[in-house]
Amino acid sequence: MISKRVKNIELSGIRKLFEMADERTINLGIGQPDFQPPEGAIEAYHEALRDGKNGYGSTYGIQELRTEIADEYSKYRPGISKDNVLINVGATQSFKIVMGSFLEEGEEVLYPEPGFVLYNSQIKLGGGEPVPYPIKQEHDFIPQLEDLEERRTSKTKAIIINSPSNPTGGIIPKKDVKNISAWAEEHDMMIFSDEVYEKMVYEREHVSFLEEYENVVMTNSFSKTFAMTGWRVGFIITQKNWIEELGKVNYYTIACPPTPTQYAVLHALKKETDFLNDMVDTFQKRRDVIVERLNEIPGFDCLKPEGAFYVFPSFDFDMSAEELTMKLLEHNVLATPGTAFGPSGEGHIRFSYANSTENINKAMDIVENLVNDLR
Ligand SMILES: Cc1ncc(COP(=O)(O)O)c(C=O)c1O
Incomplete structure (x- = not known):
């Protein structure tokens, strides 16, 4: 009974992945600021x-x-x-x-x-x-x-x-x-x-x-x-x-x-301009950390993005973006496979830096160790 127009669309695959995360997971998959609205x-x-x-x-x-x-x-x-x-x-x-x-x-x-x-x-x-x-x-x-x-x-x-x-x-x-x-x-x-x-x-x-x-x-x-x-x-x-x-x-x-x-x-x-400026300053600092850390890990190539709160590095490991994301999730880091954003996202993974610098650093340690094992 449902129209073809609606049958023809799918719910984003990201959700299924997110449901697999638990309280130990460091969430770098998130698409929203890790802030509360201004008081x-x-x-x-x-x-x-x-x-x-x-x-x-x-x-x-x-x-x-x-x-x-x-x-x-x-x-x-x-x-x-x-x-x-x-x-x-x-x-x-x-x-x-x-x-x-x-x-x-x-x-x-x-x-x-x-x-x-x-x-x-x-x-x-x-x-x-x-x-x-x-x-x-x-x-x-x-x-x-x-x-x-x-x-x-x-x-x-x-x-x-x-x-x-x-x-x-x-x-x-x-x-x-x-x-x-x-x-x-x-x-x-x-x-x-x-x-x-x-x-x-x-x-x-x-x-x-x-x-x-x-x-x-x-x-x-x-x-x-x-x-x-x-x-x-x-x-x-x-x-x-x-x-x-x-x-x-x-x-x-x-x-x-x-x-x-x-x-x-x-x-x-x-x-609330000050709230916004502080949040953007915080994001910029975290971006610098995550870009530097990723580029130190052999196999990743990460541009320094000038906006939003995502990085989208390419990788050259012999696996798909989804496989890499699943491996990371097994080690308690949640990211999003590039393919969630269309087939040409293959070979990329998206990390959101809407998380604390401490957690970003912890997650990057995990990524680094995993990549060492993979190589
Ligand atoms: C590029 C882009 N456009 C639109 C939206 C949706 O925003 P809203 O919360 O206003 O519906 C998002 C949310 O992640 C987004 O990333």
């Missing part, structure tokens, strides 16, 4: 609940939050207002309604591979055809125009971009943002830009696709920015007329984003 935001949440902000709100999100977001993001696209902003239940739901609202049946969408697990299935659920494009270590994990052009057909509607990237931690420099935007514009394609790790950048400033091209739909989220993955608040910024249409779909899927949570997020956005 002030938790207090603001309580306050909203007590102040009676418990009813339905606008399907587009509360005005104050939309306006605050518009003010901040006008640095990328001058002149935007709250009408360019739609609040959602995280980037996951944003993607669902974006795919469902822009795609006609059979239209193709280019997406990064290896890339975040959502894209392929979300495109299919929206009635589109997913077309992977490669992301390679030899190119610093930056999409290459030739690869995109090779995959473009008359049916290509849009391209999904993710910078900073999960799983690679790669970021797309300004020159490439400009080139990809110009290419999309030339061929009248949309850009769906997933910028949820925007604030987690180290050496460089984040470059938003919003700056470069009109037909960009930017999805973003507070999940990672304020360590509130379970609070489920994200947003979309794009053209006003599109926000109006997407809002209709919001109404029929969620009625409205949760009201008290939006007030808590509003507080965080206004007052």
Whole structure:
């Protein structure tokens, strides 16, 4: 009875692996900050609940939050207002309604591979055809125009971009943002830009696709920015007329984003820059540790990623990414096989550094010993 569209998608394999971990496992598989949300935001949440902000709100999100977001993001696209902003239940739901609202049946969408697990299935659920494009270590994990052009057909509607990237931690420099935007514009394609790790950048400033091209739909989220993955608040910024249409779909899927949570997020956005800066500093220090440790282990080759909180080293041991991950798990280190992010992730493993430096060092000792045994 279930539709082909739904039968055609699978739950991410990562979950099965995660279920095998126990309390002794050092978890470097995790896709969320190992922080609690800022105290002030938790207090603001309580306050909203007590102040009676418990009813339905606008399907587009509360005005104050939309306006605050518009003010901040006008640095990328001058002149935007709250009408360019739609609040959602995280980037996951944003993607669902974006795919469902822009795609006609059979239209193709280019997406990064290896890339975040959502894209392929979300495109299919929206009635589109997913077309992977490669992301390679030899190119610093930056999409290459030739690869995109090779995959473009008359049916290509849009391209999904993710910078900073999960799983690679790669970021797309300004020159490439400009080139990809110009290419999309030339061929009248949309850009769906997933910028949820925007604030987690180290050496460089984040470059938003919003700056470069009109037909960009930017999805973003507070999940990672304020360590509130379970609070489920994200947003979309794009053209006003599109926000109006997407809002209709919001109404029929969620009625409205949760009201008290939006007030808590509003507080965080206004007052918790120090929290964010401290968290990003901590991630940067851990990144330096894990990159150095991995590159000291023969067989691993790890770039120094400039964003997010993942490293995605390649390895040259005679085993698959899944076998290596299973071996690590037997020794109480949980990582994610590169293939969880698409078949071209073979030969890679993703370590998240959303864990303490002490645990990262312990895990790297284990990896080092295991690799010595393997060799
Ligand atoms: C690249 C990327 N996009 C989107 C999401 C989903 O974020 P949200 O919690 O806002 O749904 C994640 C979560 O891991 C992610 O890594």
